Amino acid sequence: xNRQAGSPGAAVLFLLPFAAAFLVFFVGPTFFGLGMSFFxxxxxxxxxxxxxxxxxxxxxxxxARFHRSLLxxxxxxxxxxxxxLFASLGLAxxxxxxxxxxxVYRSLIYLPVLLNITxxxxxxxxxxxxxxxxxxxxxxxxxxELPWLTDPALALPSISLMTVWWTSGVSFLILLTAFQQxxxxxxxAAEIDGATGWQKFRFVSLPQIMPxxxxxxxxxxxxxxxxxxxxxxxxxxxxEGATRVAMQYIYETGFSFFRMGYASALSWISFLLIFCVTLxxxxxxxxxxxxx
Amino acid sequence: xxxxxxxxxLEVVVGLCAxxxxxxxxxxxxxxxKPKAEILLFDHILPLRWTMEHYHRLFSNxxxxxxxxWLGNSFLISLFTTMLVVAASSLAAYAISxxxxxxxxxxxxxxxxxxxxxxxVLLVPMYLILNALGWLDSPRALVIPAAAGAFGVFMLTRxxxxxxxxxxxAAEIDGCGAWGKxxxxxxxxxRSALVALGIITFIGTWNDFLGPLVFLxxxxxxxxxxxxxxxxxxxxxxxxxxxxASVVSSLPLLVVFVIFQAQIVRGISFTGMKx
Numbered sequence: 255x256n257r258q259a260g261s262p263g264a265a266v267l268f269l270l271p272f273a274a275a276f277l278v279f280f281v282g283p284t285f286f287g288l289g290m291s292f293f294x295x296x297x298x299x300x301x302x303x304x305x306x307x308x309x310x311x312x313x314x315x316x317x318a319r320f321h322r323s324l325l326x327x328x329x330x331x332x333x334x335x336x337x338x339l340f341a342s343l344g345l346a347x348x349x350x351x352x353x354x355x356x357x358v359y360r361s362l363i364y365l366p367v368l369l370n371i372t373x374x375x376x377x378x379x380x381x382x383x384x385x386x387x388x389x390x391x392x393x394x395x396x397x398x399e400l401p402w403l404t405d406p407a408l409a410l411p412s413i414s415l416m417t418v419w420w421t422s423g424v425s426f427l428i429l430l431t432a433f434q435q436x437x438x439x440x441x442x443a444a445e446i447d448g449a450t451g452w453q454k455f456r457f458v459s460l461p462q463i464m465p466x467x468x469x470x471x472x473x474x475x476x477x478x479x480x481x482x483x484x485x486x487x488x489x490x491x492x493x494e495g496a497t498r499v500a501m502q503y504i505y506e507t508g509f510s511f512f513r514m515g516y517a518s519a520l521s522w523i524s525f526l527l528i529f530c531v532t533l534x535x536x537x538x539x540x541x542x543x544x545x546x
Numbered sequence: 547x548x549x550x551x552x553x554x555x556l557e558v559v560v561g562l563c564a565x566x567x568x569x570x571x572x573x574x575x576x577x578x579x580k581p582k583a584e585i586l587l588f589d590h591i592l593p594l595r596w597t598m599e600h601y602h603r604l605f606s607n608x609x610x611x612x613x614x615x616w617l618g619n620s621f622l623i624s625l626f627t628t629m630l631v632v633a634a635s636s637l638a639a640y641a642i643s644x645x646x647x648x649x650x651x652x653x654x655x656x657x658x659x660x661x662x663x664x665x666x667v668l669l670v671p672m673y674l675i676l677n678a679l680g681w682l683d684s685p686r687a688l689v690i691p692a693a694a695g696a697f698g699v700f701m702l703t704r705x706x707x708x709x710x711x712x713x714x715x716a717a718e719i720d721g722c723g724a725w726g727k728x729x730x731x732x733x734x735x736x737r738s739a740l741v742a743l744g745i746i747t748f749i750g751t752w753n754d755f756l757g758p759l760v761f762l763x764x765x766x767x768x769x770x771x772x773x774x775x776x777x778x779x780x781x782x783x784x785x786x787x788x789x790x791a792s793v794v795s796s797l798p799l800l801v802v803f804v805i806f807q808a809q810i811v812r813g814i815s816f817t818g819m820k821x
Contacts, residue, residue: 262645262646264641264645264723264724264725265641265645265646265650265724266641268637268638268640268641268645268724268728269637269638269641269642269653271633271634271637271638271693272634272635272637272638272693272694272699273638275634275690275691275693275694276657276660276694276696278675278691278694279668279672279675279690279691279693279694280660280663280668280694280696281660282671282675283668283671283672283675284660284663284667284668284671286671286674286675287667287668287670287671290670290671290674344563345560345563345564348556348559348560348563349560351556352553352556352557352560353553355557357807359560359561359564360811361803361804361807362564362565362567362568363563363564363567364803364811365567365568365571365800365803366567366570366571368749368753368796368799368800368803369571369753369792369796369799370752370753370755370770370771370774370795370796371753371755371771372755372770372771372772372774372775372778372792372795373574373771373774373792373795373796376774376778376788376789376792377570377573377574377789377792378570380577380785380789381570386586386587386588388573388588391588419566419567419570423567427811431811480665480666482755482756483755483756487775487778501666504666504669504670505669505756505760508669508670508673509673509760514670514674517670518670518671521666521667521669521670522667524666525663525666525667529662532662
């Protein structure tokens with residue numbers, strides 16, 4: 255009792271470092287950015303920020319390049335997330351069913367996650383190189399030569415494939431832990447009922463880990479929406495803007511053209527879009543729970 | 547029983563898939579050890595002649611490729627960020643969960659609401675704030691704002707909550723104040739979580755790309771990912787050199803992973819377990 259009554263001073267001191275940083279580097283920039291999005295602020299012009307009200311948001315509504323970048327981002331999410339989830343779920347199910355050496359496979363599949371984005375992009379740019387890349391070398395016997403990163407239609411799927419290799423270890427690890435936590439007695443009961451391996455996966459494991467799958471889905475959608483480094487380093491947004499994602503457009507608006515007000519408005523718009531997706535997920539998973 | 551596939555069939559399938567994940571990494575290492583002509587031709591997977599020439603070129607050219615500085619910068623920034631995050635998060639989490647659990651709960655709700663905002667919204671205003679502070683192009687711009695990360699606070703709060711009240715009561719009888727309880731009871735109790743948080747923070751900082759790209763300007767102050775990105779554009783087709791640099795920038799983390807595997811796996815799984 256006296257413990258709680260006696261320590262408000264200490265609590266404030268303990269909280270201070272985090273709270274101060276949180277105020278200055280999170281709350282501050284959030285409101286600063288929101289306010290800034292209503293100003294025309296071209297840092298290179300040397301002019302002071304000028305109030306334009308909703309002007310930046312109106313401009314964004316008519317900015318075809320921004321719309322294109324949102325579309326490219328949406329397409330990237332649409333291709334990458336299902337592939338990622340499929341790969342990580344399949345591998346997690348497979349590894350968790352192994353009688354031994356689970357730890358070895360767990361590490362091997364997780365290793366690519368540890369590479370930094372420059373290394374991962376560099377490596378795959380070499381794989382994808384049209385002339386002397388590994389992939390076209392492998393396709394040579396069939397007389398094929400694919401323009402992996404130089405064809406507007408193929409470039410984004412190529413980046414997705416690299417992203418699946420690079421990032422699926424995260425979901426895999428989370429899902430594997432979930433599989434391993436399914437109670438063995440459930441499997442034993444299913445085995446007594448004569449369930450096959452597939453039936454055990456479909457009717458025992460999957461329902462148990464469904465909430466975790468939903469969590470991984472959300473995690474992957476959110477992180478895919480923020481994609482920047484892979485296209486920035488592998489194609490620079492090309493060919494013909496086919497891989498210029500929203501984050502790159504915001505980066506260029508802010509740090510190549512220094513249109514700070516407009517860049518802030520663009521970030522808030524893309525945040526609101528992501529927020530809507532999160533909300534949909536909330537509603538969706540809420541319904542799923544109610545239906546059980 | 548008889549309808550179950552043999553375990554070894556499953557293991558072969560899993561092994562092949564795991565091989566697909568591992569192969570690109572092996573190529574990275576092998577190419578960095580091949581002479582230039584062999585890389586372009588690429589007729590054999592293993593080098594016909596093993597060579598360290600790319601590594602020699604990499605480290606004997608500090609004027610053009612200051613990879614030593616980048617390694618040092620990456621290491622120091624990751625180390626200080628990790629220390630700061632672990633210290634700030636554990637203090638805050640202890641205050642929230644043990645010292646003032648009543649209003650701590652409200653503070654957590656507030657934090658959770660704030661966490662909905664992704665970092666990308668902050669990039670532009672953060673740049674301007676760091677500019678106003680005069681911190682741009684300095685490691686401070688990357689290290690100090692990291693203390694505002696709420697992930698560690700959430701994670702550690704859960705651990706501190708499981709400390710038995712009797713343990714703290716005993717420490718109080720021994721004359722421990724809030725600080726003493728934190729040091730002698732709280733931290734040892736959450737040791738595994740602290741290690742996991744530290745490793746996750748270290749890896750995340752080591753691999754961060756957007757932060758150093760936007761907040762740093764001079765080549766010598768770059769971290770490895772940004773430095774490497776810069777010089778990949780000037781050495782676009784010198785894959786031997788680029789891959790040698792990639793190996794140098796990846797090896798430290800791979801070693802850390804192999805040593806601390808158990809803690810890292812546990813740490814990643816924390817993120818997957820929602821309360």
